[in-house]
Amino acid sequence: MKKMKLVMVGNGMAGVRTLEEIIKISPDLYDITVFGAEPHANYNRILLSPVLAGEMTLKDIMLNDVDWYEANGIRLHLDKQIARIDRIARKVVAADGTEESYDRLLLATGSNPFVLPIPGKDLPGVITYRDIKDTNAMIDAAGKYRHAVVIGGGLLGLEAANGLKLRGMDVTVVHLAEWLMERQLDKTAADMLKKSLENKGLRFLLQKQTTAILANESGRVGSVSFSDGAQIPADLVVMAVGIKPNDDLARAAGIHCTRGVVVSDTMQTYDPRIYAVGECVNHRGVAYGLVAPLFEMGKVAANHLAHLGIGRYEGSVTSTKLKVTGVDLFSAGNFQGAADTEEIVLHDAIGGVYKKIVLKDDRIVGSVMVGDTGDGAWYFQMLREKQNVAEIRDHLMFGQSHLGNTGHQGQSNAAQMADTMEVCGCNGVCKGVIVKAIKEKGLFTLDDVRKHTKASSSCGSCTGLVEQILASTVGGAYAPQLNKNKPMCGCTDHTHEEARKVIREQHLLSIPAVMHFMEWRTPNGCASCRPAINYYLLSTWPHEALDDPQSRFINERAHANIQKDGTFSVVPRMFGGVTTAADLRRIADVVDKYQIPTVKVTGGQRIDLLGVKKADLPKVWADLAMPSGHAYAKALRTVKTCVGSEWCRFGVQDSTQMGIDLERAFAKMYAPHKVKLAVSGCPRNCAESGIKDVGVIGVDSGWEIYVAGNGGIKTEVAQFLCKVKTADEVLEYAGAFLQVYREEARYLDRTVHWVARVGLEYVKQRVLEDTAGRKALYARLLYALQDEKDPWQARAQGVAKHEFEALTV
Amino acid sequence: MNAPETMIMNEWVKVGAIDDIPPLGARVVKSAHGDIAVFRNADDEVFALLDKCPHKGGPLSQGIVFGRHVACPLHNWSIGLADGEAVAPDVGCVRQFAVKVEGAQVFVKIN
Numbered sequence: 001m002k003k004m005k006l007v008m009v010g011n012g013m014a015g016v017r018t019l020e021e022i023i024k025i026s027p028d029l030y031d032i033t034v035f036g037a038e039p040h041a042n043y044n045r046i047l048l049s050p051v052l053a054g055e056m057t058l059k060d061i062m063l064n065d066v067d068w069y070e071a072n073g074i075r076l077h078l079d080k081q082i083a084r085i086d087r088i089a090r091k092v093v094a095a096d097g098t099e100e101s102y103d104r105l106l107l108a109t110g111s112n113p114f115v116l117p118i119p120g121k122d123l124p125g126v127i128t129y130r131d132i133k134d135t136n137a138m139i140d141a142a143g144k145y146r147h148a149v150v151i152g153g154g155l156l157g158l159e160a161a162n163g164l165k166l167r168g169m170d171v172t173v174v175h176l177a178e179w180l181m182e183r184q185l186d187k188t189a190a191d192m193l194k195k196s197l198e199n200k201g202l203r204f205l206l207q208k209q210t211t212a213i214l215a216n217e218s219g220r221v222g223s224v225s226f227s228d229g230a231q232i233p234a235d236l237v238v239m240a241v242g243i244k245p246n247d248d249l250a251r252a253a254g255i256h257c258t259r260g261v262v263v264s265d266t267m268q269t270y271d272p273r274i275y276a277v278g279e280c281v282n283h284r285g286v287a288y289g290l291v292a293p294l295f296e297m298g299k300v301a302a303n304h305l306a307h308l309g310i311g312r313y314e315g316s317v318t319s320t321k322l323k324v325t326g327v328d329l330f331s332a333g334n335f336q337g338a339a340d341t342e343e344i345v346l347h348d349a350i351g352g353v354y355k356k357i358v359l360k361d362d363r364i365v366g367s368v369m370v371g372d373t374g375d376g377a378w379y380f381q382m383l384r385e386k387q388n389v390a391e392i393r394d395h396l397m398f399g400q401s402h403l404g405n406t407g408h409q410g411q412s413n414a415a416q417m418a419d420t421m422e423v424c425g426c427n428g429v430c431k432g433v434i435v436k437a438i439k440e441k442g443l444f445t446l447d448d449v450r451k452h453t454k455a456s457s458s459c460g461s462c463t464g465l466v467e468q469i470l471a472s473t474v475g476g477a478y479a480p481q482l483n484k485n486k487p488m489c490g491c492t493d494h495t496h497e498e499a500r501k502v503i504r505e506q507h508l509l510s511i512p513a514v515m516h517f518m519e520w521r522t523p524n525g526c527a528s529c530r531p532a533i534n535y536y537l538l539s540t541w542p543h544e545a546l547d548d549p550q551s552r553f554i555n556e557r558a559h560a561n562i563q564k565d566g567t568f569s570v571v572p573r574m575f576g577g578v579t580t581a582a583d584l585r586r587i588a589d590v591v592d593k594y595q596i597p598t599v600k601v602t603g604g605q606r607i608d609l610l611g612v613k614k615a616d617l618p619k620v621w622a623d624l625a626m627p628s629g630h631a632y633a634k635a636l637r638t639v640k641t642c643v644g645s646e647w648c649r650f651g652v653q654d655s656t657q658m659g660i661d662l663e664r665a666f667a668k669m670y671a672p673h674k675v676k677l678a679v680s681g682c683p684r685n686c687a688e689s690g691i692k693d694v695g696v697i698g699v700d701s702g703w704e705i706y707v708a709g710n711g712g713i714k715t716e717v718a719q720f721l722c723k724v725k726t727a728d729e730v731l732e733y734a735g736a737f738l739q740v741y742r743e744e745a746r747y748l749d750r751t752v753h754w755v756a757r758v759g760l761e762y763v764k765q766r767v768l769e770d771t772a773g774r775k776a777l778y779a780r781l782l783y784a785l786q787d788e789k790d791p792w793q794a795r796a797q798g799v800a801k802h803e804f805e806a807l808t809v
Numbered sequence: 810m811n812a813p814e815t816m817i818m819n820e821w822v823k824v825g826a827i828d829d830i831p832p833l834g835a836r837v838v839k840s841a842h843g844d845i846a847v848f849r850n851a852d853d854e855v856f857a858l859l860d861k862c863p864h865k866g867g868p869l870s871q872g873i874v875f876g877r878h879v880a881c882p883l884h885n886w887s888i889g890l891a892d893g894e895a896v897a898p899d900v901g902c903v904r905q906f907a908v909k910v911e912g913a914q915v916f917v918k919i920n
Binding site: 451452522523524525526527530531549550551552553554557558562564566802806807808809 | 822823825831836838839865866873874875878883885898
């Protein structure tokens with residue numbers, strides 16, 4: 001079949017990203033031709049400032065070189081301006097007469113700098129700041145002249161001013177508004193920024209209106225004059241007063257435009273054969289200038305151009321997280337506040353830190369920060385998800401990471417870290433390696449960085465740091481991806497929540513059925529989505545959906561923990577941490593008989609037998625005659641207890657028996673991630689209930705239940721859920737809590753992540769306020785666990801024999 | 810059939826029936842070269858690789874099989890079943906063995 005022809009006008013970041021997406025999902029659908037007005041292939045426009053400042057070269061900022069186009073069979077016309085679109089003949093015509101016909105046309109013409117309509121705007125030495133040509137003109141001028149005037153105190157203007165200053169020019173920034181970057185900063189923040197830039201030698205003229213640019217005797221720009229009559233010398237004038245979508249081509253072709261090419265949620269223009277993405281677009285009345293929304297548009301456009309037709313772009317809430325000349329800034333939403341908003345402010349002028357959070361009805365509606373912007377992503381996520389922050393209001397200002405994060409020397413501010421410092425303690429990745437990969441490989445997202453460097457790809461505790469590094473390295477380009485709309489994996493565009501919903505509503509019972517219904521792109525998923533779907537099926541339809549062992553990680557398939565040398569570890573269940581001489585004797589005999597090299601007491605009051613050969617597992621289990629401890633599974637692990645009132649002189653409740661009862665009731669309970677419980681017999685809390693998924697503390701008058709604690713990667717103190725009187729109530733409330741988690745959390749969410757997302761209020765409403773709902777949840781949990789066989793004893797009797805035996809030749 | 814081909818034919822070793830290997834799964838064959846992982850995917854294609862991930866030697870036979878790839882159980886590298894190559898940006902290659910299915914029987918060329 002003859003391929004369809006796709007022509008793209010414009011060769012910038014948004015357009016080329018769209019092509020990359022198309023090539024990824026439908027490599028053979030189109031013959032692609034690209035017209036670029038610049039003589040360069042695709043480069044990272046955001047990094048023009050470092051080029052101007054002399055920190056990077058053009059080569060460093062290339063994203064796709066000419067070889068990339070060739071390798072993907074794309075015909076590339078550089079330095080060719082398209083003069084018109086002939087929609088009837090379906091072709092584009094370049095200024096030099098080159099014609100190209102299309103089946104689909106993609107407009108990615110970007111934006112043009114706004115030029116003030118004042119006398120002298122066309123003089124030699126007056127330029128805008130948009131592309132490589134402008135950058136080179138500035139570098140060139142800096143080598144010859146002294147006085148530079150930058151008109152516009154926005155991001156671009158300040159970056160230009162900084163670059164010119166570093167190249168030795170005397171720079172004055174002229175700005176019409178009362179303070180710098182008034183769209184992103186409030187006055188306090190802007191004053192701090194101004195002060196730090198003045199310390200670097202920049203000069204500012206605020207509330208100044210430029211009225212004319214005057215020539216010197218040689219006909220080049222010589223000075224700038226203002227409405228108040230003042231005049232200053234200028235050998236170079238850079239206009240950086242704003243950009244406007246470049247919709248000229250589309251407008252001339254009769255396509256509907258209003259401040260940009262108007263597109264639908266599928267990025268289609270009013271001509272259904274023509275799509276548009278990037279800064280030239282007007283989507284629901286908004287034109288975007290940040291990279292993250294442009295990339296989101298590209299993804300949607302690619303999906304539709306590839307005939308998949310499932311994506312929708314619904315607009316982006318943007319935040320600005322930037323580094324202006326070494327000063328970290330963050331702003332999002334309504335940072336100015338209004339009559340009906342409240343503010344939390346921290347201002348340390350000497351230390352250079354300013355943080356303001358604007359709240360309305362207990363929700364974050366805006367934020368602006370200078371100096372310490374590490375928590376910007378966190379605030380922004382809560383802003384976008386409209387999360388109620390009433391409960392965390394008292395420590396909101398101190399950020400997400402004020403509790404101990406392990407693995408990177410307690411650092412929470414990437415900017416203060418040296419290149420040689422380790423960011424990711426799991427994979428041994430230093431800051432310098434991450435920065436290098438971002439620059440050299442043109443990475444823009446957390447996932448990209450994870451793939452290329454492995455940083456933050458294991459335990460994830462350094463995710464915040466990696467995001468900060470990404471933000472400061474790619475500049476204004478970076479917007480943290482919202483978890484909410486994040487696809488499950490590369491196999492699909494659907495989210496975890498969508499998969500759960502479909503499984504429930506369509507009563508789907510197998511992985512192939514889910515993948516077929518939701519139009520998975522891959523024939524049988526991947527190692528990331530298959531275990532998740534398998535869990536969703538089993539947790540939604542217990543006793544109905546069939547477990548697929550091949551979609552479980554090896555530990556859950558072999559019912560033991562794989563170790564680095566390929567052997568396994570075996571942890572028998574000891575209910576409540578209580579054992580007997582007979583059990584210990586059998587364990588000792590098994591260790592001798594199978595020559596098990598290491599026997600270790602675990603942190604969860606059990607015994608770990610390490611170094612068992614896979615083929616020996618069924619025999620070991622048969623000889624142990626103890627139930628599986630599920631130490632290998634996303635399931636109930638251990639219930640840690642103290643000795644409690646039976647022996648302890650301080651104990652007020654029988655915590656040991658309570659722990660045994662909980663463990664007996666919930667053993668064999670699979671969950672989105674591992675689940676750990678603890679029961680202490682008095683508030684001295686020797687069982688460490690404060691850092692468990694469910695922690696129970698005995699008090700004289702009953703039991704306190706705490707939830708969503710975590711003692712691992714990031715220490716999280718469990719939150720108080722409720723106090724109950726009886727052991728039966730402990731079972732019911734804890735069970736109901738765990739069942740909501742089982743039914744609603746994403747696979748691999750610990751309880752702490754899930755509760756952080758839905759809020760403790762929601763959990764209280766489901767478990768405490770809705771009595772009938774609680775009882776129903778508890779009943780559903782007991783139903784799911786009913787008749788669940790012990791996996792070890794089943795395998796000791798020959799179930800899944802093939803899993804443990806080699807083929808014999 | 811000429812002589813050299815007969816010689817090669819003699820190196821094929823029968824390792825079992827295709828149904829001994831679960832779809833989207835693997836079995837291990839012990840050999841003088843070390844353990845060999847014999848995989849079966851959803852389309853009943855059969856592949857054989859040395860059971861050692863090029864990263865840190867993880868037993869690939871224990872990984873999750875998808876499409877024509879297996880994810881190593883130790884650190885989740887994806888290895889191509891048909892070529893033994895690690896999926897970019899990871900770099901590495903694991904030794905492959907020729908396999909064929911005749912009737913319902915699986916043969917691996919171990920030499």
